Amino acid sequence: MTTIDTSPTQAPPEKAPYRWRWAALFVILAAEVMDLLDAMVTNIASPTIRAELGGSAAVIQWLGAAYTLSMAVGLVTGGRLGDIFGRKRMFLIGAIGFTVGSLLCAVSQGPELLIAARVIQGLFGAVMLPQGLGMIKEMFPPKEMQAAFGMFGPIMGLSSVGGPILAGWLIDADFFGTGWRMIFLINLPLGILAVLAGLRFLPESRSPHPLKLDFTGMFLISLAGLLIVFPLVQGREYDWPLWSFLMMGASVVVFAVFGWFEARKNRNGGDPLVVPSLFRKRAFTGGLVTGLVFFSGMVGFSLVFSLYTQIGLGYSTLKAGLASVPWSLGMIVGFGIAQPLQKYGRKLLHGGALLMALGVFGVIVTLNVAGIGVTPWQFVPALLLTGIGMGMLMAPFFNIVLAGVEQHETGSASGSLTAIQQLGSAFGVALLGTVFFGLLGSSVATASDDVTPKLRSDLAAVQVTGAAQDRIVTGIRACGHDRAVAKDPAEVPASCVRLEADSRASATSPQAGAAVQKAVMTAGATAGKEGFSQAMKTILWVVDGMLLLTFLVAFLLPKHAREGEEGAH
Structure with missing residues (x-):
């Protein structure tokens, strides 16, 4: 006989959250740290790498652009691979490939091989990173979700602060004679631990309705x-x-x-790959333009500032890394300031852009006031202000852009925004790096003219006058220009060889010869630093222009990240 249960119907028990979710979160965060560090360290290391491996100035740009461009084009596909074949599997494949790519970077014997290895890093990073979001959403119950995503902020902040310092310290320390190679070798233990911990703690996860590959x-x-x-x-x-x-x-x-x-x-x-209906939404297209302009300016500025401090001012790699720390600290402060102000939406973003522009202008003022003897401490106020503005701008950006996106478009929109961030980074490195190197020759030549009166006075003091003095003055200008535009930094330009010969020939005694050499070296060094400073100031004006453009195109975005927030204040 069949009995009928007439007791009240019980709701099915809620599925217990994944047991190892917090351990899995730290595995995902470890992958984020590897990506953040590798996106930044070559900005600090690139002058050292080029000095050892050779190559033109383009090598410096490709070290960053190859990584970010390959990641940009792979991110959306990487997410779909996880949906189809399993997020744990693709995370592990990505982590293994990223680690192997890091090893290839470390053992590269030429610039072409290193750039190719950076592409491998970027492509496998694009497979590894998108899996974390899907796994977090499946592992954590709603009440813990915010805490889980909240871990990303501090980790990103610590990485942005520690990355440049770590890169500078590792290069300066020269452990086991590895020099710059250690910035990639350090990924090996991190990558191996991420793979082993991933095998143990990451859950099996895939989408029940995965999108096909495009x-x-x-x-x-x-x-x-x-x-x-x-x-x-x-x-x-x-x-x-x-x-x-x-x-x-x-x-x-x-x-x-x-x-x-x-x-x-x-x-x-x-x-x-990208849902076409997104481009009919003003918020999304405005967000793409805003993101492209903003990230181009910021990443390009970061590269050029590192080149200026190391090559132009002669800072060590560690000193250059420390010089950029106020910017990173300011960004963390800016994020903190922005959290209780999210209700102001687009106004907060606009305020951040203006504050950044003021900070960049402050760097120009610092260079004008301090001159070529500027110290890292003198950069602190302007870079701190720039970082605070950047944090305030970035905090509401993604939420505002995604405000008008339909539920079925969210995945495509999020992937596209992340990709445009990487594409903007590659574009900024290419554009501002090219402008900077293009300005150096004429800037150094102009600065050589500025040091001419002092040089002539020093030469006249040791009886170098007339045609001999004119040849040295002309040689200083030509040598400075040719060194600045040289495709191979190890090769001594012919104009510099002639300058050396003219300097020796002009001396009437050993004592006079030493004085001439000192005068020439001082004039050349001063002209070089002044030329780099002039080129840097021009770049800073370009960056301020890009921030103004960011401010203007941001008017395409909605006023608030969520419906109903208007009038909240």
Whole structure:
């Protein structure tokens, strides 16, 4: 006989949260740390790397751009791979590939091999990083979700502060004679631990309704990105040939083809890389433009500032790393200030942009006041202000851009925003790095003219006058210009060889010879530092212009991150 249970129906028991969720979170955070460190350390290490491996100034730009560009084009596909094949599996594959890429970076014997290894790092990083978000959403109950995501802020802050210091310290310490290679070797124990801990603690996770891969879309967006970044970096090396402009024009065409293909794929029921309906939303398109301009300016500024302090001012790698710390600390402070002010939405973002612009202008003032003897301490107020503004701008950015996005578009929109952050970074390194190196030759030559009166006075004091003095003055200008634009920093320009010969020939005695050499070296060093400072100031004005553009295009964004917040204040 069948009995019928007439007791009140019980709700099914709530699924118990994943047991090892906090341990798994720290594995995911370890991957984030590896990415953040590797995105920053080459800014500090690039002058040292180029000095050892050789290559043109473009090598310095490619060290950062190769990593961020390859990650940008792989991020959305990396997330889908996890949805299809399992997030744990793809995280482990990404971590192993990233670690191997780090090893290849460390053992590279030439700039081309190192840049290729950076591409490998970026591609596997794009497979590893997106898996964390999906796993966190599955592991943590709603009441713990905010605490889990809250861990990212402090970790990112510590990494941004510690990254430059760690890179500078490792290079200066030169452990076991490894020099700059240690900044990549340190990823090996981190990567191995992440893989072992991932095998033990990460849950099996995949999407019940995964989107299909869009390899054609990925190829088109990769090609479009390369067509704009490659000529920007390499064009200056070849005196801007016709092909460099044709490539930049072709990138616009390929971007248009990408948009057409994605729309067609969507109409045919496929799974496009980027949902075309997003581009009909002013908030999203405005967010892409805002993000591209903002991240281009900030990452480009970070690279150029590191080059200026090391090559221009002669700071050691550790000193250069420490000089950038106030910016990172300011960013953490800015995030903290922004948290209770989120209700102000776009106004908070605008305030951050203006504060950043004021901070960058403060760096210009610092350079004008302190001159070529500027110390890291003198940069502190302006960089701290710049960082605070950056934190205030970034805190509400993603929420505001995603405010008008439909639920089914969220994944595509989030992936696109993260990708545009990386693409902007690559573009900024290419653009501002190219402008900076392009300015150096004329800036140093102009600065050489400024030191001419003092040089002539010093030379006249040891009876070097007339044609002999004129040859040395002309030689200082030519040598300074040629050194600044030299494609191979290890090669001594012919103008510098002539200057050395003219200096020796002008001396009438050993004592006079020593005085001439001292005068020439002092004038050359001063002109070099002054030239770098002039180029740096021009870059700072460009960055301020980009921040003003960020302020203006941000008006395309909604006023608030959430509906109903208007009037909250």
